[in-house]
Amino acid sequence: MIIRTLPRLTRHLSIQRRLASSLVLLEHKGGKLNESSLTAITAAKVLNGDTAGIVIGSSSDVEAVTGQAKTIEGLSKIYTASSDAYSNSLAENVAPLLAAVLPAKNITHLFAAHTAVGKNVFPRLAGLLDTSMIADIIALEPSGDTFTRPIYAGNAILKVKSSPKDKIKIVTVRTTAFDKAPIGNGSATVESVDTVSSDSTTKFISEELTRSSRPDLSSASRVVSGGRALKSQENFTQIIEPLADALGAAVGASRAAVDSGYADNSLQVGQTGKVVAPELYVAVGISGAIQHLAGMKESKLIVAINKDPDAPIFQVADAGLVADLFEAVPQLTKKVQENKA
Amino acid sequence: MRPTLPRLINILVPVKRSIDYAVKIRVASDGKGVDTNVKHSMNPFDEIAVEEAIRLRERKGKLVTSITALSIGPAKAADTIRTALAMGADTGIHITTPEGIVVEPISVAHAIKKVIDRSEGKDKIDLVICGKQAIDDDSGSTGGMLAGMLGWDQGGFASKLDVEEGGKIQVTREIDGGLEKIEGNLPFVVTTDLRLNEPRYASLPNIMKAKKKKIETLKPEDLGLDFTPRLETISVSEPPKRVGGGKVENVDELVGKLKDAGLL
Numbered sequence: 001m002i003i004r005t006l007p008r009l010t011r012h013l014s015i016q017r018r019l020a021s022s023l024v025l026l027e028h029k030g031g032k033l034n035e036s037s038l039t040a041i042t043a044a045k046v047l048n049g050d051t052a053g054i055v056i057g058s059s060s061d062v063e064a065v066t067g068q069a070k071t072i073e074g075l076s077k078i079y080t081a082s083s084d085a086y087s088n089s090l091a092e093n094v095a096p097l098l099a100a101v102l103p104a105k106n107i108t109h110l111f112a113a114h115t116a117v118g119k120n121v122f123p124r125l126a127g128l129l130d131t132s133m134i135a136d137i138i139a140l141e142p143s144g145d146t147f148t149r150p151i152y153a154g155n156a157i158l159k160v161k162s163s164p165k166d167k168i169k170i171v172t173v174r175t176t177a178f179d180k181a182p183i184g185n186g187s188a189t190v191e192s193v194d195t196v197s198s199d200s201t202t203k204f205i206s207e208e209l210t211r212s213s214r215p216d217l218s219s220a221s222r223v224v225s226g227g228r229a230l231k232s233q234e235n236f237t238q239i240i241e242p243l244a245d246a247l248g249a250a251v252g253a254s255r256a257a258v259d260s261g262y263a264d265n266s267l268q269v270g271q272t273g274k275v276v277a278p279e280l281y282v283a284v285g286i287s288g289a290i291q292h293l294a295g296m297k298e299s300k301l302i303v304a305i306n307k308d309p310d311a312p313i314f315q316v317a318d319a320g321l322v323a324d325l326f327e328a329v330p331q332l333t334k335k336v337q338e339n340k341a
Numbered sequence: 342m343r344p345t346l347p348r349l350i351n352i353l354v355p356v357k358r359s360i361d362y363a364v365k366i367r368v369a370s371d372g373k374g375v376d377t378n379v380k381h382s383m384n385p386f387d388e389i390a391v392e393e394a395i396r397l398r399e400r401k402g403k404l405v406t407s408i409t410a411l412s413i414g415p416a417k418a419a420d421t422i423r424t425a426l427a428m429g430a431d432t433g434i435h436i437t438t439p440e441g442i443v444v445e446p447i448s449v450a451h452a453i454k455k456v457i458d459r460s461e462g463k464d465k466i467d468l469v470i471c472g473k474q475a476i477d478d479d480s481g482s483t484g485g486m487l488a489g490m491l492g493w494d495q496g497g498f499a500s501k502l503d504v505e506e507g508g509k510i511q512v513t514r515e516i517d518g519g520l521e522k523i524e525g526n527l528p529f530v531v532t533t534d535l536r537l538n539e540p541r542y543a544s545l546p547n548i549m550k551a552k553k554k555k556i557e558t559l560k561p562e563d564l565g566l567d568f569t570p571r572l573e574t575i576s577v578s579e580p581p582k583r584v585g586g587g588k589v590e591n592v593d594e595l596v597g598k599l600k601d602a603g604l605l
Contacts, residue, residue: 162571
């Protein structure tokens with residue numbers, strides 16, 4: 001009996017495995033692949049199934065990104081959809097396209113990085129398909145129905161099992177929880193899919209991007225962040241930026257610093273801003289409210305400089321210095337520069 | 342030639358009663374949730390949504406016909422609706438659920454859609470302003486799901502919002518790396534980001550007045566809704582504890598730590 005059931009069991013398992021067919025939304029901007037998407041591919045690969053990518057955008061962008069995307073390791077296929085309607089990733093245009101592609105290509109799992117685009121497009125898609133959305137996962141199981149995600153600003157970790165009622169799993173991935181899939185040796189085939197028109201009247205008007213010569217905050221390996229204690233925008237620039245430059249780090253900020261106008265919105269680290277997990281996180285003049293910690297406590301080494309010895313940031317800091325930041329930070333900057341020379 | 346009639350706007354603001362943002366969360370002993378026997382308040386992003394609806398009326402006057410606050414939850418969710426009424430919303434709708442039941446974003450979106458479908462004529466809801474995410478489940482999906490279900494246009498993560506006569510709507514959205522401006526038309530779903538506005542406090546006279554405002558109470562069955570969850574909670578656990586607390590005496594020691602970690 002045992003001998004007879006075993007082969008059946010393994011055959012059954014292999015059929016289940018083959019069923020997982022994942023699609024990863026490959027985000028891009030100005031014809032350049034957004035590397036956050038590479039972390040979503042790593043998450044998709046946990047399922048051991050077939051993994052394809054999809055590039056959606058204007059024809060020139062799609063052409064440029066597909067060249068790069070083909071060489072991502074682990075992707076069997078790149079679907080492309082080109083139309084001017086897709087050029088600014090408006091959810092009203094992109095979601096109906098995905099809603100048509102997923103069933104047509106027998107996709108069981110759709111992934112994207114938990115970025116502004118993923119957060120905007122995927123809920124609409126879930127609404128169109130009448131399915132749950134599983135946001136910001138930090139882990140998943142090979143079975144393909146069990147996902148782990150932080151809740152309450154990262155103060156609790158929830159593990160959920162999705163029901164078969166939700167036939168297609170719509171998932172966004174916390175980029176700091178997965179490594180990036182390597183680029184270079186992949187050889188995916190390319191297949192264009194039909195565009196889907198939308199009766200939406202929403203139009204893109206303009207965008208205003210914060211220009212910076214420093215590394216991008218969400219993917220930087222080092223981050224120097226400033227808080228309210230810097231007292232002014234001038235101080236923020238004069239104290240935080242030289243240290244960031246000496247360390248080759250991106251600049252971040254607490255919500256208090258952003259709300260006081262010391263730093264731009266896009267630099268905010270925390271529950272309502274960006275979640276980072278760099279090698280080094282330097283928190284300057286940041287007390288460490290739970291909303292801020294939610295955005296940085298996965299960092300490898302946390303350094304805190306704060307005048308208040310009881311600031312909550314010291315509870316998570318690996319190296320805490322109780323000192324006046326206006327003296328300590330310029331000193332630190334100088335010593336870091338000397339070490340480089 | 343007759344001038345185009347101004348389009349009247351009926352606004353619906355979904356509000357969620359969630360654990361107060363300042364409370365330090367504790368995982369419940371059964372490992373299936375968190376300890377909810379703590380202070381609750383209106384989800385901060387929903388306060389911003391209520392505030393924006395009121396400001397829109399303050400700017401546009403009669404163009405905004407009504408502001409309705411909707412909440413789904415146990416009896417105490419009525420407090421959250423009262424708060425919205427005290428801020429300036431006109432009426433409330435409370436869809437009641439038993440204590441301890443989690444209503445998932447997809448169910449909330451279905452419920453809001455039912456409420457909108459039910460409205461008609463001059464009371465037809467044509468603008469939904471909701472928070473970008475609830476700070477308890479951090480899912481951030483209800484607004485977008487609703488827009489998809491209704492086939493309405495959407496402006497997610499709004500930091501600026503304006504509606505013109507005739508129903509043209511402008512939204513400045515917070516995106517990675519900056520801001521994006523889009524334009525659409527009513528009916529429309531907006532989700533609010535932090536910087537959209539600074540919510541007002543309800544004054545005592547307004548709190549008193551709010552007690553006289555009407556809250557319609559409905560059961561899920563009244564609307565033909567089924568809140569059975571589709572996602573099963575396997576476990577809720579504490580995040581891994583971070584061992585911090587290593588203090589250094591001075592900048593030199595700090596530099597030493599960075600060197601030890603191979604960062605310098």
